[in-house]
Amino acid sequence: MTGREIAATLKRRGYKLTCQRRAIIDVLSASGKHLTSADIYARLKDEHPGIGLVTVYRTLELLQESGLLCEVHIGDSCRSYLNKKADVHHHHLICSGCGKVVDFTGCELDKLQERLAAETGFKIDNHLLQFMGRCSKCLASKECQSCQS
Amino acid sequence: MTGREIAATLKRRGYKLTCQRRAIIDVLSASGKHLTSADIYARLKDEHPGIGLVTVYRTLELLQESGLLCEVHIGDSCRSYLNKKADVHHHHLICSGCGKVVDFTGCELDKLQERLAAETGFKIDNHLLQFMGRCSKCLASKECQSCQS
DNA sequence: CACCTAAATGAAAATGATTTTCATTTATAA
DNA sequence: TTATAAATGAAAATCATTTTCATTTAGGTG
Structure with a gap:
């Protein structure tokens, strides 16, 4: 799913499309790697230094419950995510x-x-x-x- | 592996066989369920109230690096363990x-x-x-x- | 068997990740 | 525009895990 499609899904579900959420979605969909909250936060630092780590957590939770993320289990962490490319x-x-x-x-x-x-x-x-x-x-x-x- | 075999493996690797470790191994090998550190700690409370949660953490680490445990991934936790029945x-x-x-x-x-x-x-x-x-x-x-x- | 010593323990403090609280800001529907 | 519920960020709180350190103990040695 592209960033645009993800954004559309959020709107459909009644969530507001804030610039913070856009930025987080962009980071996720631009990356071919699995990312933790901290990874995403670090990648936001340059372009959007104002975004707080809390917002990253909250947005990930929201994306997950909307079925837009996949989880990856690495070592002793089960909290690394990537965007779901398609719903298959x-x-x-x-x-x-x-x-x-x-x-x-x-x-x-x-x-x-x-x-x-x-x-x-x-x-x-x-x-x-x-x-x-x-x-x-x-x-x-x-x-x-x-x-x- | 039985509690006895686990104990033997630890001795072979040069670890001391303390009563705390025995107790933790017993809990693990008696249980058909996956257990977290906190679960094990809770189950020890009755018979061995003196054992600290820290010791549970340390013993689990030691058992894991000795290849005696299996990990189970549940929800957002990757730290639930059970004893390895056989090395296959x-x-x-x-x-x-x-x-x-x-x-x-x-x-x-x-x-x-x-x-x-x-x-x-x-x-x-x-x-x-x-x-x-x-x-x-x-x-x-x-x-x-x-x-x- | 008593002793010695490194390893193991437990309590408390420290750390790190995640969540909650709350006052302020903002997206969006009217 | 304006109103309002939702979203945000900072700080505090929480929870799991790790570290520190003084004390205890398993197990080898004399």
Whole structure:
């Protein structure tokens, strides 16, 4: 979803379109990486030094409950976000070097899910899947020689 | 792994086997649920009221770096743990009602992983997979009527 | 078995992330 | 324009986690 579409969704839901929100949405949709509140705050500093970290938190919450964000689980943090490119079932491949995120579809976990439900009696309603690795750029960079093995 | 095996692993690694650590290991291996530091602390209160929350944190860290724990990602917390039953590649099926965790093997994500690596140039080195749902007990319980649909 | 020592513990303080409070500002509908 | 509810920013509060430090203890050694 483009920044424009996100803005439209917010308006539709009755939220006001403030310049702070615009700025935060722009940062998110311009970035191919997963970002935390602090990351976004840092990136806003240049162009919009007035925006407070609290507003970043609040806007992220609002975007999330509007279904406009994806969460990424990295290390011991579950609070890294990126904008949802489209509203289809997908998962993420994440570079542990630079944080770049690539979306992919076709997880084909339905059969496994059915098998598990049958075996355990659970009613399974969703799943979490992520692949972690290093992108080609990070593999090539000098700093990561030790990671190329 | 049983509490006894965990204790043996700690000794082998040169850690002292204190009664606090024993107690924490017992709580973990007796529970079929994922537990946070605070959960464990709460469960220790009766039998070992002297144990401090700090010790729980420290013991969890030590168990984790010894490869004796599995992490579970729930909501916005990535710090819920359970003891690793065996040292084989497996994932978890988690009940969002009571926290019960069922291990399963056979994720068969290798092909998908290869496809993604080929398509993106990433070197993928691990993945995160979890299924979430409701166990049969929680499905049956009165409190969860609305969740059974 | 008693002793020694490094490791482990607990209490309190420090830190860091996130949330709440509240007075002020602002987007938008009338 | 104007009115008003929503949004904002600063500061304070909260909560989880980590650090500090004085005291205790597990487990090896004599």
